[in-house]
Amino acid sequence: MFMHVFKYRLKCLIRDRDTLFWTAAFPLLLGTMFYFAFGNLMGSSGGSEPVKVAVVNSPEYRNNTYLQLMLGVLSTAGEDQLLDMTLTTESQAQRLLDEGKVAGIITVSADEGVGDSGSSPARLTVTQSGLGQSILKAVLDEYLHTSATATSVLSRGSVDVSELVARLRNRRSYTQQISYSDALPDYMLGYFYALVAMAALYAGLWGMRNTMDIQADLSDKGARRSVAPTHKLAVVMGDWTASLLISFGEMLILLAYLVFALKVDIGDQIGYVLLTCLAGCIAGLSFGTVIGTLFRKSEGTKVATLVASSNLLCFLAGLMYLDMKDIVARKAPVLSYINPAALIADAFYSLYIFDNHRRFFLNIGLLCGFSAVMCFVSFLRLRSEKYASI
Amino acid sequence: MQVFRAYFKVLRAYAGSIAIYMAIFIGISTLIWRASPRSVVTEFFETKTPVAVINRDGDAPLAQGLADYIADNFTVVPYPDDPEKLQDALFYRKVHYVVIIPEGFSAGFMAAGANDEPVIQKVILPDSMSSHYVDMRIDKFLNAAGIYRDFGSPSRLTETAEDRQAQIVAAVREDLRAETPVILRVAGNAGENSVQESDEAYATYCAYSSYALLAMVILGISSAMLAFNRRDLRLRNLCTPMPKRSLEARLAVGHCLFALGCWAILALVGIALNGTEVFGSGRGWLYLLNCLAFTAVATSIGFAAGHFAKTSSAQSGVVNVVALGMSFLGGAFVPQSVMSQSVLVFSRFLPSYWYIRAIDATKALAGSVSGNVYPIYGYMLIQLGFAAAIFSVTLLFSKERQMTEL
Numbered sequence: 001m002f003m004h005v006f007k008y009r010l011k012c013l014i015r016d017r018d019t020l021f022w023t024a025a026f027p028l029l030l031g032t033m034f035y036f037a038f039g040n041l042m043g044s045s046g047g048s049e050p051v052k053v054a055v056v057n058s059p060e061y062r063n064n065t066y067l068q069l070m071l072g073v074l075s076t077a078g079e080d081q082l083l084d085m086t087l088t089t090e091s092q093a094q095r096l097l098d099e100g101k102v103a104g105i106i107t108v109s110a111d112e113g114v115g116d117s118g119s120s121p122a123r124l125t126v127t128q129s130g131l132g133q134s135i136l137k138a139v140l141d142e143y144l145h146t147s148a149t150a151t152s153v154l155s156r157g158s159v160d161v162s163e164l165v166a167r168l169r170n171r172r173s174y175t176q177q178i179s180y181s182d183a184l185p186d187y188m189l190g191y192f193y194a195l196v197a198m199a200a201l202y203a204g205l206w207g208m209r210n211t212m213d214i215q216a217d218l219s220d221k222g223a224r225r226s227v228a229p230t231h232k233l234a235v236v237m238g239d240w241t242a243s244l245l246i247s248f249g250e251m252l253i254l255l256a257y258l259v260f261a262l263k264v265d266i267g268d269q270i271g272y273v274l275l276t277c278l279a280g281c282i283a284g285l286s287f288g289t290v291i292g293t294l295f296r297k298s299e300g301t302k303v304a305t306l307v308a309s310s311n312l313l314c315f316l317a318g319l320m321y322l323d324m325k326d327i328v329a330r331k332a333p334v335l336s337y338i339n340p341a342a343l344i345a346d347a348f349y350s351l352y353i354f355d356n357h358r359r360f361f362l363n364i365g366l367l368c369g370f371s372a373v374m375c376f377v378s379f380l381r382l383r384s385e386k387y388a389s390i
Numbered sequence: 391m392q393v394f395r396a397y398f399k400v401l402r403a404y405a406g407s408i409a410i411y412m413a414i415f416i417g418i419s420t421l422i423w424r425a426s427p428r429s430v431v432t433e434f435f436e437t438k439t440p441v442a443v444i445n446r447d448g449d450a451p452l453a454q455g456l457a458d459y460i461a462d463n464f465t466v467v468p469y470p471d472d473p474e475k476l477q478d479a480l481f482y483r484k485v486h487y488v489v490i491i492p493e494g495f496s497a498g499f500m501a502a503g504a505n506d507e508p509v510i511q512k513v514i515l516p517d518s519m520s521s522h523y524v525d526m527r528i529d530k531f532l533n534a535a536g537i538y539r540d541f542g543s544p545s546r547l548t549e550t551a552e553d554r555q556a557q558i559v560a561a562v563r564e565d566l567r568a569e570t571p572v573i574l575r576v577a578g579n580a581g582e583n584s585v586q587e588s589d590e591a592y593a594t595y596c597a598y599s600s601y602a603l604l605a606m607v608i609l610g611i612s613s614a615m616l617a618f619n620r621r622d623l624r625l626r627n628l629c630t631p632m633p634k635r636s637l638e639a640r641l642a643v644g645h646c647l648f649a650l651g652c653w654a655i656l657a658l659v660g661i662a663l664n665g666t667e668v669f670g671s672g673r674g675w676l677y678l679l680n681c682l683a684f685t686a687v688a689t690s691i692g693f694a695a696g697h698f699a700k701t702s703s704a705q706s707g708v709v710n711v712v713a714l715g716m717s718f719l720g721g722a723f724v725p726q727s728v729m730s731q732s733v734l735v736f737s738r739f740l741p742s743y744w745y746i747r748a749i750d751a752t753k754a755l756a757g758s759v760s761g762n763v764y765p766i767y768g769y770m771l772i773q774l775g776f777a778a779a780i781f782s783v784t785l786l787f788s789k790e791r792q793m794t795e796l
Contacts, residue, residue, distance in 0.1 A: 036718060180473045
């Protein structure tokens with residue numbers, strides 16, 4: 001009997017084009033929008049371009065060999081290029097700054113060279129405060145500070161000047177990059193994880209559809225199925241399995257689209273990813289079932305309630321504003337432990353970013369707990385229901 | 391008048407759903423409004439990149455001195471030495487740089503020669519300029535310290551290793567005190583500068599309002615049309631003594647009034663949130679006019695949706711897809727400047743692209759209206775062109791459909 005119910009339920013659900021649109025097409029569409037809008041930002045942290053600067057080619061600048069050398073090294077093309085320097089006249093530099101083509105102008109007023117400290121020979125002209133401007137200032141400060149150190153050391157005498165100069169020219173890098181895992185902390189991925197969470201919660205529309213079609217007081221179909229001699233559990237399980245199959249299939253399509261078409265990085269632990277999707281679909285379905293059984297209003301109101309609450313949960317998981325997930329996790333941690341959308345997004349995130357699976361399994365465990373509670377609540381409401389009149 | 395009354399009666403039934411969009415939009419706008427800066431910028435501020443400092447070298451004076459120097463130049467966000475928390479912090483951009491001073495760093499640094507010095511470990515965001523910025527400061531501090539170590543520290547008669555470290559730190563900090571003079575040139579006086587700031591907030595509001603405008607206008611107009619286009623109702627209306635043309639004219643006036651109402655509400659909310667400063671310079675009127683042009687676009691799309699959507703579920707699909715799609719692709723949510731060129735080439739075929747272009751151009755006028763405003767009117771005309779095209783195509787198709795239906 002179960003197989004019979006399952007088969008016809010599958011056929012029935014797959015012809016529900018409205019729900020198909022919201023559960024399958026809409027997440028695909030939103031993913032595409034995300035990709036178009038900030039796909040450009042993926043894989044980078046933004047602002048990796050060298051800082052554009054205009055240097056006034058004055059006689060003072062040409063006489064200042066140390067500054068020339070320093071700026072020259074920093075503007076050498078390569079991975080560590082920090083500056084993009086334009087050597088130009090004062091008026092041209094002003095024009096470039098006014099047009100926003102450079103972040104600032106470096107002007108050397110008097111040649112004081114390495115050796116004098118206190119007053120600065122170089123000054124910076126900018127039109128706003130920002131990272132590029134701060135880097136320019138740090139470059140010039142560097143020059144100033146090195147001069148100060150050299151002066152201070154020289155003033156104590158008994159120093160081999162040529163050795164000191166050689167040392168000053170040969171600056172060392174004292175930082176070594178390490179990383180906690182191989183994953184790049186790509187901020188934009190968070191939006192796609194929240195999107196998968198949204199798709200999972202939208203599976204609730206199938207769960208709600210099931211409750212409409214099984215309760216005698218909600219639809220004619222429900223009434224007809226209630227008087228059939230089939231055991232209620234077989235019917236419920238058949239409906240459930242069919243909708244789970246459909247929503248899981250939709251989820252796979254979404255994942256395939258994200259990974260292969262939009263090149264979203266979900267890591268390479270495919271088994272765990274699928275487990276998350278399955279747990280997510282079950283959570284979504286049971287959430288929809290609860291709303292479908294607890295609210296005794298019209299179908300429109302139920303759909304609106306489900307969609308609005310799903311969207312709220314997704315908002316808290318960072319779908320519209322990614323920092324929200326982190327804010328909730330810090331300000332109201334309990335909320336992020338019971339919000340299925342946050343759990344799904346965080347499961348993806350922890351799979352991607354952490355080497356161990358502690359946090360991943362915590363998320364999956366909580367997600368299963370959420371589903372169990374939801375199923376239990378709807379079971380209490382659905383079981384042995386009697387209708388005096390409908 | 392009867393048609394007119396019926397029109398707004400229909401709309402009243404949908405007031406709830408329309409209000410939801412409005413409420414969501416006002417909520418988001420308020421959040422943005424609270425987040426956007428309104429301070430007057432008259433001096434230069436260095437960017438204080440957020441960093442986390444994990445000092446495993448404890449109280450050693452050199453490590454402490456470095457940590458203090460970092461704290462003076464950057465915003466240090468306190469985090470425990472827990473990789474999971476730090477990874478979270480990096481992913482969510484709470485910090486851009488994690489500095490790890492390894493255990494025994496200070497002693498190792500002091501004992502080392504020029505070639506076997508220990509290093510500071512860092513965890514950074516990939517290719518970000520801000521990490522170079524932090525690198526520069528750390529390298530500067532340690533290079534100076536290295537010079538004092540190798541070329542005679544302030545006094546060679548030091549007693550303990552700690553004292554020597556402390557003296558080096560003091561000497562280095564003294565050297566690093568000097569600052570390059572920075573001249574901040576602003577167009578006009580400080581007063582105008584503050585106008586600029588509030589312009590930014592208002593421009594962002596206008597960009598976001600395109601989403602609300604599209605959603606509300608399309609939903610409202612298509613709902614009303616769906617009701618009037620119901621086959622039975624339409625056939626009944628056709629056989630009344632009222633000429634078809636005058637019925638449709640009244641509906642059109644209804645559409646326009648409704649759309650204008652939405653525009654007016656959004657304009658008033660914008661003024662309530664951002665104040666009227668932006669109108670003092672005349673740019674406020676440009677923003678409003680631009681928004682009105684976009685209202686025409688929204689009206690035409692609502693008109694098309696009302697004609698082509700047959701069921702209310704198809705209608706809600708259209709509302710969401712069009713409003714979200716146009717806003718995302720046109721650059722309402724994410725600035726056009728960070729979108730990829732290939733997407734922008736495609737976006738040119740959307741009216742929302744020109745709406746945002748006009749907002750950006752108006753914002754760039756900053757200061758006075760004496761700049762070149764003609765391109766902005768051009769952008770508005772393009773939007774009106776889109777509206778006219780959508781109207782015409784819809785009318786063409788609807789005429790054909792009426793022929794086949796009857």
